[in-house]
Amino acid sequence: MTELLITIISTGFFATVIRTTTPLLLATLGGLIADLSGALNVALEGMMLIGCLTAVIVSVYAPWYVAVLSGVGAGALLGLLMAFFAYRLKADIILVGFAINILAAGGTVFALALATGGDKGTSINLQSQAIPPVDLTFLSGIPIIGPTLSAMLTGQSVVTWIAAFLVFAIWYFLYRTPWGLWLRGVGEYPAAPEAAGIPVTKVRTWSLVVSGALAGLGGAQLAMFNYVGFTRDMTGGRGFIALGAVLLGARHPVGATIAALLFGAFDAFAIVLPGLYNWMPSELIRMIPFIVTIVALIxxxxxxxxxxxxxxxQ
Amino acid sequence: MSGNVPTIDENSRWAAFRREVGRALGAAIMALIVAFIVVLFTSKTPLDAMMQLLTAPASKPRTIGLWIDDAAKLTVTGLAFSLVFQARQFAMGVQGQVYIGAIATSYVVLGPLGSTWAAIPLGLTAAMLAGAIYGFLPGIAKARLGANEIVSSLMLNYIAIELCNLLMRTDLPKASAGVLTSVDFPKEAVFPPLIPNTRLDLGIGLAIIAVVVVWFALYRTAWGLKLRLVGHNAKFAEYAGIRPTFIMVSAMAASGALGGLLGAMFVQGQTYGKLTVLFEGGIAFEGILVAIVARSRPLAVPIVALAYGYLRQGAQLMNIRTDVPAEVIGVVTAIIILLVSSSFSLNFITRLFRRRDRATSVPAGSVVK
Structure with missing residues (x-):
């Protein structure tokens, strides 16, 4: 038990938590935007997965930031596709979401096999790049807390800092701008904003586009920082866990961040626990986030x- | 779909049937055209690849066996989704139920009763019970606690897969250490083949029985009537004295039993005859397509399953014989779901053939709306 405590309160573990949280946090923010606009975005999983593969393949040929942006673009396009079918052609949004998930599960393996020349498992023989870490060693100049801060925060991906900024930006957008009010109004009771002349469908479409873009960014972080390279089904349910995290975070950006951190911590546990207790089956550890999601949901x-x-x- | 048009006289029923077939075919053709374009850009021999996709499954008795076996499994998962869709629940837990059912079967048939005549009936019962319980969980969580059934059932899928991995690694008897398959089931526990040396086995019989039972339950029992009423208008059903929560939970449990049955069909069938990790290979979710295209009608499910199973098998054979990966079928599946569940294909077909029945073309909602 003491080894576990020592590991958990170490700065290294905290750094791992930040790293595992980032993709999940971005997906959760995406889920939050969609949820507040009145759509349960079950396609986060597929959007992330396609974001992962797009980023990896583009990074072979272009600089890392172009790769990240194309991951974001891929997610946004899927969001637009989803909005088109759900709002324009009146398909049920859950079914559209699962169609995108099926497209992602098959389509990524198909594209991977083409890109690697037949490998359907990993992109190991592609020279894909990583997102550069941000160097914050100058922080250790601060007295007392400096070295700890530096150890925790140095070496995180650029996208992590973007994600942290996005939490604030989304909070500001939702609660301090008229468009945020529109979005929440559309999700709460669409008839009222409709009567007030607010373009409900447009608001909803943009929400899904942004939701997809955030999931795509999360995917890019996952495949270009947490792991470098693409593996079949590498999102492993993170998009679905994000749906649980939205609810656990009481549908608020700050709450969602705390929830994502919680799930990120469990992810980090799954990384450190096998090294500490080798009697503990890794399958059980991998189950934990899913069980926590159900508990959170209830x-x-x-x-x-x-x-x-x-x-x-009632 | 049943809810859009009150189909009382034979004529309108026939028209609705024709319209649905038109929609499904239109969607399939659109999806195949897209697939062809994809293949055209990626394959060195695009025409050969498409020929394989469209003709290979029916070319040999062995491939026909593979196709029918796939269709039987798609039928059962399609039925499982149809049941919950008719009750307007989005329980997505069939995948988890398949694993839990297969685990239950494996424990029964690898136990002392596994090499007796009781192995098959007991294995099936265990699988269906386990699946029903697994389907019941998200149902009761929704009815009592209001927990969203989509998210909870998806989480249960992942938990079931990990549980299967865990038990396979630690508990179930294996032929040799390190492999991720159990020992072969006793001969008495494996479905007997209907035609020797093919995969045609008892599973097809089970699929047909499942179709009839689900049809009977939905359209010839009070429970089924209540279920469809709750699906169409839960408020109305409640005013009529029906308890929607009971119907909801029982529909999810019944669907779970079908999921469990599918698990038994996998591991007790000729294909495997043992439990392995990740044996299901994503087929459970394709039941969504089958249910959507069949408009959740149990009698239409096997037909759709046959047609879709053909494409699915064609993609596998295309993968083996040409340079196009089988996963291209995921694109086809997604497009078909998108087109059939939206109003797109209807407009497309009407515009294409300038059909006269524009007046009767109701706004096509999705199956469950």
Whole structure:
């Protein structure tokens, strides 16, 4: 037990948590935007996966930032596709989402096999690049906390810092700008903004595009920093966990960040635990985030029901 | 779909049927055209690849066997999705139920009763029970606690897969250490082949029975009527004295039993005859396509499963015989789901053939809307 505690309170573990949280946080923010606009974006998983592969393949031929941007673009395009089918052609958004997931699961393996010349498992023989880490060693100049801060924060990806900024930006957008109010209004009760002359479908479409772009950015981070290179099904349910994290975070950007950090911590556990306790089956450790998501989901629903009862709605 | 048009007289029913077939075919043709364009850009022998995709499954008795076997499995997963879709639930847990069902079967048939005549019935019962319980969980979590069934059932899928991996690695008897397959099941526990040296086995019989049972339950019992009512209009059903939560949970449990049955069909079938990790290979989710195209109608499910199974098998054979990876079928699947569940294919078909029944073309909602 002591080894575990020592590992967890070490700066190295904290750095690992930040690293594992970043893709999940971006997907969670994407899920949050879609959720607040009134759409459950079940396609986050597929959008991330396609973002991963796009970023990896582009990074073979172009600088890393172009690769990241193309991952973002791929996600945004999928969001647009989803909006087109769900809002323009009136398909059920859940079915559209699963169609995108199926497209991603098959399409990425197909494209990977073409790009690598037949390898359907990994992109190991592609020379893909990584996102550069940000050097913050100058922080160790700060007295007392300096060295700790530097150890925790140095070497994180550029995208991590973008993600941290996005949490603030999204909060500001949602709660301090008129468009944020529109978005929340559209998700809450679409008839009212419609009557007020707000372009409901446009707001919803943009929400899905942004949601997809965020998931794509998360995918790029996953395949160009957390792991360098693409592996079949490498998102491993992160997009679905993000849906749980949105609810656990009470549908608020800050809450969503805390929830994503929690799941990121479990991810980091899964990395350090096998080294500490080799009797513990890795399958059980990998199950933990999924079990936590179910618990989170139930606790959110109970809380929401209680809030409704308090307001006397039910 | 059943809800859009009150199909009382034979004529309108026939028209609705024709319209649905038109939509499905239109979507499939569109999807194949897209697939062809993809193949054209990526393959050195695009025409050969498309020929393989479209003709290979029916070319030899062995490939026909593979095709029918796939179709039987697609039928069962399609039925499982149809049941929950008709109740307007988006439980996505068939994949997890398949694994849990297969695990349950494996423990039964590798136990003392595995080499007796009771192995097959007991294995099936265990699988269906385990699957039903696994389907019940997200149902009861939604009914009692309001937990979203989509997310919880997806999480249960991942948990079931990890559980299967864990038990395979640590507990189930294996032929040799390190392999990720169990020992072969006893001969009595494996479905007997209907035609020797093919994969045609008892699974097809089970799929046909499942179709009839689900059809009967949905259209000839009070439970089925209530289920469809809840699916169409839960509020109305509630005012009519039906408890929507009970119907919802029982539909999800029944669908879970079908998922479990599919698990048993996998591991007890001629294809495997043992448990392996990741044996399911993503087929469970393709039941979404089958259910959507069949408009959640149990009697249409096997037909759609046959057609889709043909394409799926064609893609596998194309993968072996040409340079096009089988996963291109994922593109086809996604396009078909998108087109059939939206109003796109309807408009497309009407514009293409200038059909006269524009007046009857109701706004095509999705199956569950």
């Amino acid at each position: 606790s959110f629903s109970v809380r929401a029901q209680r809030a409704l009862a308090l307001r006397g709605v």
